[in-house]
Amino acid sequence: MLSDPFFYAVAIPAVILLGLAKGGFSGIGVVATPLLALAVSPVLAAAILLPILIVQDVVSVWAFRKTWDKGLLKLMLPAAAVGIGLGVALAAFVSTAAVELAVGLIAIVFALQRLWAERAVKVAEQVGTTAGRPWLGVLCGLATGFTSQIAHAGGPPFQIYVLPLRLPRDRFIGTSAVFFAVVNWMKVPAYLALGQLTPGVLATAGVLLPLAIASTWAGVWLVRRVPAEGFYRVIYVLLVAVGGKLAFDGVHGLLS
Template sequence: MLTDPFFYAVAIPAVILVGLAKGGFAGIGVVATPLMALAVGPVKAAAILLPLLIVQDVVGVWAYRKTWDKGLLILMTPPAAFGIFLGWALAALVSSAAVELAVGLVSILFAAQRLWAERAVKAAAAIETGPARPWLGVLCGMASGFTSQIAHAGGPPFQIYVLPRRLPRDVFVGTSAIFFAVVNWMKLPAYIALGQFTHEVLATVAVLLPVAIASTWAGVLLVRKVPAEGFYKVIYVLLILVGTKLAWDGFFGLT
């Protein structure tokens, strides 16, 4: 088990943020790996987080088990599996910093455009009733799996396709919970094959597990206190913040 106090000083807030994200505040959990990497490096940070994510997924899926969109999951999950495979196969060729920068910039532009469009009722209505464009869902699903495997940043590509659907709040959260629960299980074999789950890592996971579970339930309770009409605006703002963080890390990673 890790005993460094600085590690827990950054790991506990990181796990809480992931829990809130799993509970419904989609996107903010992307800062968890960079936070923990300040203490243990990105590979070990990701290895510690993955079992916690899987447990948090169980809580999120259970909380929203009756509210999810079957069509979106059927459309986006198989391409996500292919994206995970591509991420694993191209890990030596694709810089995580480059992926973070690209995802961050696209996320900022997308969320800013949506916030601007929704200032006008007609524009918002046109967006809500626009074509589904399943080909875009396939691309976003694949991009989500790819970025999740490369840079643990699968949320923004998923949201870029799903947010414009204007699903009811709980359906959006439930669909996201199930999608990423499947994605995280698909990533598990690669971590096992790489020998990342050492005794030290698993013992540390056990210490952080109560925080992970409690913070996810807190997210479930808090997100339901956000007025439904303001929920998507909150998510768009969070997406801009997450995109800015990704672009910042990616830019300085490249330079």
């Protein structure tokens, strides 16, 4: 188990951000791995966070267990599984920095376009998945699995397909919670095969678990107090911020 005080100085805010993301403020958790990477290697940071994410998934799925879209999951999860497999197979050949830069730029352009569209004309709310194009859902599911495995950045591709559907707030959060809970379990075999889930990693994650659970419940409490009509605007703004962070990390990685 890690005992470095600096590690916990960055791990505590990282876990809190993850909890808020799992509670409903989708996307901001992408900052967690880079924060931990200030104290340990990115590989070790990702390994420590995976058990924490799985526990947080339990909380978020339970909180929104009655509001999720079965059709979306049936469409996107099989593609995500393929994407995770491609990520494992191509990890040695694909630059994490390049993936981060590409995902970041796409997320920024998409979110800004949607914010402009919502400002120019009121978008009618649509319930369910009929407004989406199935082929695009499969493509985004594939990209979500791939980027989640390669760069722990699966949120933006998922949101690019799901956000324009204008699901009710709780259904959007519940669907995201169930989707990423399954995706995180899909990633476990790869981490085990690479020998990253060691007793020391699990012990370190265990120390942070009480904070992880508390911060996730705090996220659930806070997101339910955001007015429903303003929820999507908040998520689009967060997506711009997340995209900017990914793009910055990608450029930094490519130049270093």
